[in-house]
Amino acid sequence: xxxxxxxxxxxxxxxxxxxxxxxxxxxxxxxxxxxxxxxxxxxxxxxxxxxxxxxxxxxxxxxxxxxxxxxxxxxxxxxxxxxxxxxxxxxxxxxxxxxxxxxxxxxxxxxxxxxxxxxxxxxxxxxxxxxxxxxxxxxxxxxxxxxxxxxxxxxxxxxxxxxxxxxxxxxxxxxxxxxxxxxxxxxxxxxxxxxxxxxxxxxxxxxxxxxxxxxxxxxxxxxxxxxxxxxxxxxxxxxxxxxxxxxxxxxxxxxxxxxxxxxxxxxxx
Amino acid sequence: xxxxxxxxxxxxxxxxxxxxxxxxxxxxxxxxxxxxxxxxxxxxxxxxxxxxxxxxxxxxxxxxxxxxxxxxxxxxxxxxxxxxxxxxxxxxxxxxxxxxxxxxxxxxxxxxxxxxxxxxxxxxxxxxxxxxxxxxxxxxxxxxxxxxxxxxxxxxxxxxxxxxxxxxxxxxxxxxxxxxxxxxxxxxxxxxxxxxxxxxxxxxxxxxxxxxxxxxxxxxxxxxxxxxxxxxxxxxxxxxxxxxxxxxxxxxxxxxxxxxxxxxxxx
Amino acid sequence: xxxxxxxxxxxxxxxxxxxxxxxxxxxxxxxxxxxxxxxxxxxxxxxxxxxxxxxxxxxxxxxxxxxxxxxxxxxxxxxxxxxxxxxxxxxxxxxxxxxxxxxxxxxxxxxxxxxxxxxxxxxxxxxxxxxxxxxxxxxxxxxxxxxxxxxxxxxxxxxxxxxxxxxxxxxxxxxxxxxxxxxxxxxxxxxxxxxxxxxxxxxxxxxxxxxxxxxxxxxxxxxxxxxxxxxxxxxxxxxxxxxxxxxxxxxxxxxxxxxxxxxxxxxxxxxxxxxxxxxxxxxxxxxxxxxxxxxxxxxxxxxxxxxxxxxxxxxxxxxxxxxxxxxxxxxxxxxxxxxxxxxxxxxxxxxxxxxxxxxxxxxxxxxxx
Numbered sequence: 001x002x003x004x005x006x007x008x009x010x011x012x013x014x015x016x017x018x019x020x021x022x023x024x025x026x027x028x029x030x031x032x033x034x035x036x037x038x039x040x041x042x043x044x045x046x047x048x049x050x051x052x053x054x055x056x057x058x059x060x061x062x063x064x065x066x067x068x069x070x071x072x073x074x075x076x077x078x079x080x081x082x083x084x085x086x087x088x089x090x091x092x093x094x095x096x097x098x099x100x101x102x103x104x105x106x107x108x109x110x111x112x113x114x115x116x117x118x119x120x121x122x123x124x125x126x127x128x129x130x131x132x133x134x135x136x137x138x139x140x141x142x143x144x145x146x147x148x149x150x151x152x153x154x155x156x157x158x159x160x161x162x163x164x165x166x167x168x169x170x171x172x173x174x175x176x177x178x179x180x181x182x183x184x185x186x187x188x189x190x191x192x193x194x195x196x197x198x199x200x201x202x203x204x205x206x207x208x209x210x211x212x213x214x215x216x217x218x219x220x221x222x223x224x225x226x227x228x229x230x231x232x233x234x235x236x237x238x239x240x241x242x243x244x245x246x247x248x249x250x251x252x253x254x255x256x257x258x259x260x261x262x263x264x265x266x267x268x269x
Numbered sequence: 270x271x272x273x274x275x276x277x278x279x280x281x282x283x284x285x286x287x288x289x290x291x292x293x294x295x296x297x298x299x300x301x302x303x304x305x306x307x308x309x310x311x312x313x314x315x316x317x318x319x320x321x322x323x324x325x326x327x328x329x330x331x332x333x334x335x336x337x338x339x340x341x342x343x344x345x346x347x348x349x350x351x352x353x354x355x356x357x358x359x360x361x362x363x364x365x366x367x368x369x370x371x372x373x374x375x376x377x378x379x380x381x382x383x384x385x386x387x388x389x390x391x392x393x394x395x396x397x398x399x400x401x402x403x404x405x406x407x408x409x410x411x412x413x414x415x416x417x418x419x420x421x422x423x424x425x426x427x428x429x430x431x432x433x434x435x436x437x438x439x440x441x442x443x444x445x446x447x448x449x450x451x452x453x454x455x456x457x458x459x460x461x462x463x464x465x466x467x468x469x470x471x472x473x474x475x476x477x478x479x480x481x482x483x484x485x486x487x488x489x490x491x492x493x494x495x496x497x498x499x500x501x502x503x504x505x506x507x508x509x510x511x512x513x514x515x516x517x518x519x520x521x522x523x524x525x526x527x528x529x530x531x532x533x534x535x536x
Numbered sequence: 537x538x539x540x541x542x543x544x545x546x547x548x549x550x551x552x553x554x555x556x557x558x559x560x561x562x563x564x565x566x567x568x569x570x571x572x573x574x575x576x577x578x579x580x581x582x583x584x585x586x587x588x589x590x591x592x593x594x595x596x597x598x599x600x601x602x603x604x605x606x607x608x609x610x611x612x613x614x615x616x617x618x619x620x621x622x623x624x625x626x627x628x629x630x631x632x633x634x635x636x637x638x639x640x641x642x643x644x645x646x647x648x649x650x651x652x653x654x655x656x657x658x659x660x661x662x663x664x665x666x667x668x669x670x671x672x673x674x675x676x677x678x679x680x681x682x683x684x685x686x687x688x689x690x691x692x693x694x695x696x697x698x699x700x701x702x703x704x705x706x707x708x709x710x711x712x713x714x715x716x717x718x719x720x721x722x723x724x725x726x727x728x729x730x731x732x733x734x735x736x737x738x739x740x741x742x743x744x745x746x747x748x749x750x751x752x753x754x755x756x757x758x759x760x761x762x763x764x765x766x767x768x769x770x771x772x773x774x775x776x777x778x779x780x781x782x783x784x785x786x787x788x789x790x791x792x793x794x795x796x797x798x799x800x801x802x803x804x805x806x807x808x809x810x811x812x813x814x815x816x817x818x819x820x821x822x823x824x825x826x827x828x829x830x831x832x833x834x835x836x837x838x839x840x841x842x843x844x845x846x847x848x849x850x851x852x853x854x855x856x857x858x859x860x861x862x863x864x865x866x867x868x869x870x871x872x873x874x875x876x877x878x879x880x881x882x883x884x885x886x887x888x889x890x891x892x893x894x895x896x897x898x899x900x901x902x903x904x905x
Contacts (some may be wrong), residue, residue, distance in 0.1 A: 006271060009351045009473070013361075018366045019417065023379035026389065030382065038382030039389070060275050083283030104289050105295075108526060112480030112495040113515050116502050117294030120301055120512070133722065140290035143283070163592050165624035166612040168639035174613075178638075182629040203374055203481060208502065221374040226487055229382060237375040244370045 003220055024241060031234035038229050048235035055232070058220065064131070065200065065217040072138035073195035079139070080146025080195075085180065087147070088154040103144045114141055117209030122209060129211030137209050138199045144193035145198060153187035186254070191253050205211075295519065300335050301512035314513035323497075327517070330445070330493040333408070334476035342465065343412045344416070345423035349464075352424070362428055369421040380414045381405065384486075414486045415476060423468040430464025446525045450500030466529045474524045478520050494518050540604065541565035542693060543589060543727055548598030548748075550584050558584045558749040561598070566728065567696075571720045573729045573737040574734065576747035577773070582730045584818040586696045587748075591615045603693070613642075617694040618687035624679045628669045629771060632658070633667040657689035660719070662818050678710045684719070694726045697868045701736065713739055738762060748769050754887055766890045767881055771813045779821070780811040781854040782880070790880055793829050793849040801880040803893045811881045816856045818877035821845070821863065827870015831855050833863045847871075 024040070031049070035042030045130050052058065106114060118140070122133045157180070165179045181188070203218035208218060217236075226235055277414040317323060321467050348365075355361050358427045368376070384404040391401035404410050434457065458465075478495030489496075494514055501511030543566040548786060551557040553638055559581045569586070574582040587593045591612035599606055607615065618639070626635050634641075636654045645653075661681035672684065680700060686788030687695050701709045717740050720727045725774055730739055737744050738758040740872055745768075746753045746761060754766045765771035771779055782792035787802035792812055804810065834854075838844075845857045847869065855871060863869055884894075888899075 039387035086280035160625035
């Protein structure tokens with residue numbers, strides 16, 4: 001009985017993993033197809049990769065995407081960490097809960113709503129759609145994620161640590177830089193990392209708030225995919241897959257070291 | 270004293286963010302919903318929303334979201350349960366999560382190839398003797414791809430809930446004479462209901478508002494609330510009607526959150 | 537100047553919103569170089585006193601003086617006291633050396649000097665060679681010592697210890713009691729120790745403040761407090777006690793348990809209702825006929841060194857006896873005790889009145905001799 005059920009269980013799990021990974025490896029496999037379609041493998045080629053590397057337009061888009069991701073992650077981490085410290089410092093439960101509810105609105109809002117409402121906001125404010133509107137949007141939707149990842153670290157910190165630092169002569173600034181920030185550092189890294197992946201992965205919000213001259217990778221893939229199959233995209237996805245795996249390994253290492261296990265990965269849309 | 274001043278200093282950028290990017294956008298959407306396409310103040314958008322065309326669209330959007338959520342749950346719960354019983358369960362969990370880190374667009378794009386007329390799915394159907402058929406641009410492919418995309422987000426909170434379950438509770442239930450199924454129904458499921466709820470939260474609302482998949486995979490055969498909003502904002506430029514639909518989507522979201530209670534994902 | 541109080545509380549009250557005050561008009565003085573213990577049940581206000589001295593909280597009213605200067609509004613980081621916290625509050629992101637060096641680094645002391653001082657402090661607490669350890673690699677007792685080293689390295693005039701031994705197991709706790717007492721003697725600085733463990737307080741302190749419900753009930757040396765508890769709370773909280781309702785017939789004569797006994801207390805009104813305390817170790821078991829007080833045994837526990845026997849007298853008072861002799865439940869036995877073993881307590885007597893009464897009859901004794 002036991003044995004049979006565990007056999008069925010293994011089959012089930014293998015099937016799930018197969019379904020989850022098949023499309024990705026399907027993409028990677030056909031990126032080496034000289035035939036030019038995603039059906040019928042004709043022969044091995046690296047042409048699509050070569051073509052990709054010579055596509056300066058696409059390379060600029062990749063660069064844009066990275067700049068937006070890094071900048072938005074950096075800025076949202078700073079604002080988010082300060083916000084989390086601020087929220088934690090409020091003693092009244094009611095105030096804390098209200099702030100947290102406001103914080104979480106953008107986490108639970110569908111991308112379309114965020115995109116559409118930001119489009120109205122930027123239009124009303126007279127901000128031209130392009131690099132800055134995309135950057136601002138990415139900062140905006142990353143801040144609450146950072147707060148949610150930093151806040152548990154702050155809550156887990158014993159208040160006597162701050163008392164102890166004060167007791168040993170630390171000023172308010174010393175307390176922040178020598179005790180609080182080092183203590184919550186794992187949360188800050190996780191927040192930064194998550195903001196980075198949110199930004200890299202975002203399609204819907206960027207799609208709404210970007211103008212004619214500016215595009216990110218997701219938006220570009222969308223417009224390419226709407227036109228049909230082009231193995232350039234397969235080559236690109238292979239590269240992105242490798243990069244993602246590297247990032248996952250780095251992230252896994254960071255969170256394992258801070259002892260929070262794989263729990264940090266759970267905020268993705 | 271000193272404390273209060275510095276606390277308020279910390280809060281300035283964050284408070285600005287709340288005002289500009291959380292409160293203002295919602296108010297602006299509400300404001301825009303009261304203007305018709307010519308820019309005149311009117312309630313015509315709300316009147317339109319309650320016409321059969323929009324109501325039917327809302328209903329079908331709900332139906333698809335429900336289907337996607339239900340199927341995800343049916344697949345995710347056993348998967349999460351089996352994962353908690355494996356050795357190195359956190360590593361396996363990470364492997365479940367990894368596909369969700371691949372750009373959504375790329376996964377959708379992969380299915381264009383797989384479900385295409387000469388794609389591997391049709392080859393398979395051919396091979397088992399059913400024969401090839403139109404797969405892409407059907408509601409089947411839309412639901413399948415959506416479930417594919419949402420599955421990791423459903424598994425994660427359920428996994429965490431199951432993982433946090435004190436194993437001695439299971440022994441206690443057995444000790445008190447409960448069978449495997451009774452233990453599950455009376456002990457395991459009630460204790461992991463919070464994980465299920467947060468899983469439903471992270472799937473249902475986004476499933477209502479998908480628009481990219483409806484275009485790429487469903488070929489506009491499925492129109493969700495999200496598709497309608499995108500259509501009005503970016504294609505027909507009728508921001509008023511788009512905002513009205515957005516207002517309803519926001520209301521549904523708040524209602525849904527109120528019913529299930531906001532939880533951190535995975536908590 | 538060395539004889540003046542280092543810390544002085546003047547009518548200090550601490551109250552949150554409209555709740556009952558945590559501290560209610562508390563006044564006391566702490567002298568330089570002694571080991572003080574604030575003793576009381578949880579929630580009695582003892583930790584609040586510590587937090588007021590450290591500067592983590594401010595008094596609602598009243599004045600706090602340190603070396604004769606009012607310090608009510610001086611922030612914690614500017615005060616010359618250091619605290620050893622109940623959970624040790626060691627910084628988990630710093631190793632042992634950096635934890636101890638924290639205060640010195642804040643003062644921007646020279647590197648070589650920091651190294652020398654940390655080394656000295658660690659050797660003081662027997663942790664030489666542990667400099668590079670991470671906090672999570674240290675055991676509970678070792679963390680305790682790091683916390684102490686981190687406090688003493690700053691050479692404060694007063695060290696505050698907030699139930700520092702409560703997280704340790706029994707054996708380690710006994711050992712640390714000796715070490716702390718020894719450390720205080722060697723350093724010669726004032727220790728203010730907070731605990732709810734009366735044994736700890738009796739073993740370590742020069743002076744004990746017994747605190748309950750935001751007020752100091754009694755202060756004095758361990759022996760004073762054990763032998764002459766001022767009221768039922770103190771008698772009950774410190775050590776095991778037999779407390780019975782009694783009547784003070786006259787000077788040196790008290791009635792309880794249906795009998796009259798001679799005692800050494802005086803200065804009360806004739807026939808004043810009082811309470812008497814007799815410690816279990818002062819009661820001796822004898823035959824029923826020879827007993828000054830006759831009781832019927834209703835329970836007996838074997839405690840290793842002795843039996844713990846309880847019995848009821850004819851008025852229904854329960855008497856706890858520690859004895860190496862055995863008895864059986866239902867036995868009728870007699871109890872004997874010296875007049876000195878009886879301690880009489882008046883109802884609602886303040887500490888000042890109590891001291892005055894004690895003084896008056898120790899003078900009387902002197903006159904008598």
